[in-house]
Amino acid sequence: MYKELNTSTRILMGPGPSDAHPRVLKAMSTPLIGHLDPEFVTIMDEVKTMVQETFITKNHLTFVVSAPGSAGMETCLVNLLEPGDEAIICINGVFGGRMADIAERCGATVHKIEKEWGTVVSPEDIKKALDKCPKPKLVALVHAETSTGALQPLKEISDLVHNAGGLLMVDAVTSYCGMELQVDDWDIDAIYTGTQKCLSAPPGLSPVSFSDRAVKALENRKTKVQSWFLDLSLVKNYWGGAKRAYHHTAPVSSVYALRESLRIVLEEGLENRWKRHQEVHHVLKTKLESLGFRYLVEEQYRLPNLNSVFLPEGNDEALIRSKLLNDYNIEVGGGLGAFAGKIWRIGIMGESCTLNHVNMLISALEDIKEFKN
Amino acid sequence: MYKELNTSTRILMGPGPSDAHPRVLKAMSTPLIGHLDPEFVTIMDEVKTMVQETFITKNHLTFVVSAPGSAGMETCLVNLLEPGDEAIICINGVFGGRMADIAERCGATVHKIEKEWGTVVSPEDIKKALDKCPKPKLVALVHAETSTGALQPLKEISDLVHNAGGLLMVDAVTSYCGMELQVDDWDIDAIYTGTQKCLSAPPGLSPVSFSDRAVKALENRKTKVQSWFLDLSLVKNYWGGAKRAYHHTAPVSSVYALRESLRIVLEEGLENRWKRHQEVHHVLKTKLESLGFRYLVEEQYRLPNLNSVFLPEGNDEALIRSKLLNDYNIEVGGGLGAFAGKIWRIGIMGESCTLNHVNMLISALEDIKEFKN
Structure with missing residues (x-):
């Protein structure tokens, strides 16, 4: 009646959990x-x-x-x-x-x-x-x-x-x-x-x-x-x-x-780890902005590892988010409270903080035909 | 500085955790x-x-x-x-x-x-x-x-x-x-x-x-x-x-x-599982009593899966318990509160409830030369 555990191989880029090593x-x-x-x-x-x-x-x-x-x-x-x-x-x-x-x-x-x-x-x-x-x-x-x-x-x-x-x-x-x-x-x-x-x-x-x-x-x-x-x-x-x-x-x-x-x-070292999060954040930020995303938070107070962004005008965020999950196995987070339905929360944390993660997400968005940039 | 996790292969027969499948x-x-x-x-x-x-x-x-x-x-x-x-x-x-x-x-x-x-x-x-x-x-x-x-x-x-x-x-x-x-x-x-x-x-x-x-x-x-x-x-x-x-x-x-x-x-079925705990308990009980252990609890109110027993006279419970752990990798529990230093709590729970577990414990006790039965 209850089958063997059989979860999809998700790429975790929401507000947590992140991918485990x-x-x-x-x-x-x-x-x-x-x-x-x-x-x-x-x-x-x-x-x-x-x-x-x-x-x-x-x-x-x-x-x-x-x-x-x-x-x-x-x-x-x-x-x-x-x-x-x-x-x-x-x-x-x-x-x-x-x-x-x-x-x-x-x-x-x-x-x-x-x-x-x-x-x-x-x-x-x-x-x-x-x-x-x-x-x-x-x-x-x-x-x-x-x-x-x-x-x-x-x-x-x-x-x-x-x-x-x-x-x-x-x-x-x-x-x-x-x-x-x-x-x-x-x-x-x-x-x-x-x-x-x-x-x-x-x-x-x-x-x-x-x-x-x-x-x-x-x-x-x-x-x-x-x-x-x-x-x-x-x-x-x-x-x-x-x-x-x-x-x-x-x-x-x-x-x-x-x-x-x-x-x-x-083993990585705390400072190296902080630096990695900053560096990957800059790559993600540049690519997101080139797709028309706009950050919620003023630049100096922005978390590198949790990117809260408004989607470009004319996008159905829930639809695109479910396509990312169902067609690409990529999880990003939706907004909470007043921002529900309005922003995405894109996490690049720990093992999810790599250039490959950024590229998977950006390429998937470029693929999705309903996504308007 | 911190080495790879390297725990001993314990046989868990204390008050929990029990061995996991x-x-x-x-x-x-x-x-x-x-x-x-x-x-x-x-x-x-x-x-x-x-x-x-x-x-x-x-x-x-x-x-x-x-x-x-x-x-x-x-x-x-x-x-x-x-x-x-x-x-x-x-x-x-x-x-x-x-x-x-x-x-x-x-x-x-x-x-x-x-x-x-x-x-x-x-x-x-x-x-x-x-x-x-x-x-x-x-x-x-x-x-x-x-x-x-x-x-x-x-x-x-x-x-x-x-x-x-x-x-x-x-x-x-x-x-x-x-x-x-x-x-x-x-x-x-x-x-x-x-x-x-x-x-x-x-x-x-x-x-x-x-x-x-x-x-x-x-x-x-x-x-x-x-x-x-x-x-x-x-x-x-x-x-x-x-x-x-x-x-x-x-x-x-x-x-x-x-x-x-x-x-x-x-998969096992609840009633089969209850029965298994009772059956293994009876084997354990017979063998423990033949070694001179005495139960704390009156027979009709005894848990099958957690056996609280006084050691035979003249045994240093902490010494025998540490020999079980260090020489045989078998964990049994000590007493709590007023029973600290006086009783053992021997668990046969879930995956730890097998005839092999009982036999490992009893044979180890028979081996330990400081154990007086």
Whole structure:
């Protein structure tokens, strides 16, 4: 009744997942070992160190949440916020909105900085928000907004947040391992990411990291964290400490894959990897513009790896997108929210960031007779 | 610096994960497709139907939480409980205790039925608790307590709970696909399980199911669910409904593996699978007892697939257990809580439930010269 798994060989150029490296897929099929096996503890230690290296941080409290990026977001917020706290949440796309929703569920008073989708938050915006809420417990921003393709500068804002005594929380789901991201240098207090973007591992895990300042805030909580599964005071004894305490059963195979994807990133080198994403982006950009595509985001704030573009006039985006998928096996992403039906989100992330990927997409568009450029 | 993944070939006979079937491992290494790809939507539909078949339920709200069993537990509790609710939680091991902890974090008033570890909860215990709390929103029990190896009868208790107008919530992490479990027939309102026990898939996902009665309780909530990631009012639009709404990025590879493990279960047939676990258990039991092991749990309440046993007198359990792991690559589990250092938990689950597994373990014990029988 249920047949053997038989999926099409997709070329993944949407907002994630990206194509996985064969080495990562192979690692996934390694026979299981126990989640408390000394060999698995060594693997967790290695993964932790590699996550520290890729976040460019010495943060001791660095580990991997056993669930996708959204759960990483929730881990940061439920641990750092409690009823009575004030938070400033910057919203310029889907994921800022999600952070505000979660922060409100934590009982915090949320001050929203709402910006037009596709734009970024300026230091001036932060200053204005701090005038109204001078002592926020936390200020949260999205480094790379996957719904719009906007890249948020962080360094100047970091100083403003810390001068006000707040914690800086950052969503780095789409930027991690694809563009410059400096957790210690930019003084980020809480950060989460996903595995299925520029890391090119399967989706399902969320690397996170917390500064000593954030750890102090955790220790000073007056109430229990509302989530047991995401409570750092419990999880940290599983991912660190002298004696590993059982918390939950770690997703062994996904950790194998994460380990292999991190090895691949470090073999390439972070800076080389950032450069590759920039270079392939420039080729893609030139070719897309020559076909009549127009970028949503102003050039200086554009993500290299997630290209949000309006189609040339007169195209039925859903039709062309389904032709790309069905006739060429190429996945690109549609728009979200107000941009649904209006833009495409073209991802060139990790293993999907090659000249061949760009050429496959551009050539397919040139082939499709309904595509009007 | 970080070498190729090179794990030992373990024989997994602990409390989970169990050995995965090669077909499941192979499915994990299938190249990724997008989590909103029409092909993936079909896979999700198939997985949902197979989860309904294996839970033996027609419950419409049946799906898979994108995180391990503990997150499935939290999904049930955060959705069904809100501040002001009263819950009766039965505790006869680690996992009942965890349910009580989470229920308190939901703001519910928790009435605990605490029983000695290794025993089960009787209908009389439930009646007594209902005398003190006659109108509970929810009564929660662990069907198969992984920390002790006790099997909780449910049918009679189910009637008591429903006569009091409560919802029956059940932890089936260790029983699912290894012994009789009838969600509709036993009138269970909320159930969660894991993938890494008798299903023999990698850990990381949690199949769950909710009765119409539970769905009504969800619809009648006065407050928002405190977790965004686990909020069923959002997740259900991703796993069902006419148009799939993006919620989070599903763990594509883990869903591939889950699908394959469910196919294998249905090929064998649920009843054949339950019978196999019973038969192998009887062989294991006879051989363990002939070596001087003694069961913790009274015979009628014993789990076939998780054998909690005291070692024969005079054995250093940690030493023997490490010899099994290091010299024979066989993993058995140690005790938890009060039973740490005192019992072993020997799992024969799914692919680890074969006569060869039993013989490997028994022969290794006979070999180990420090083992005193």
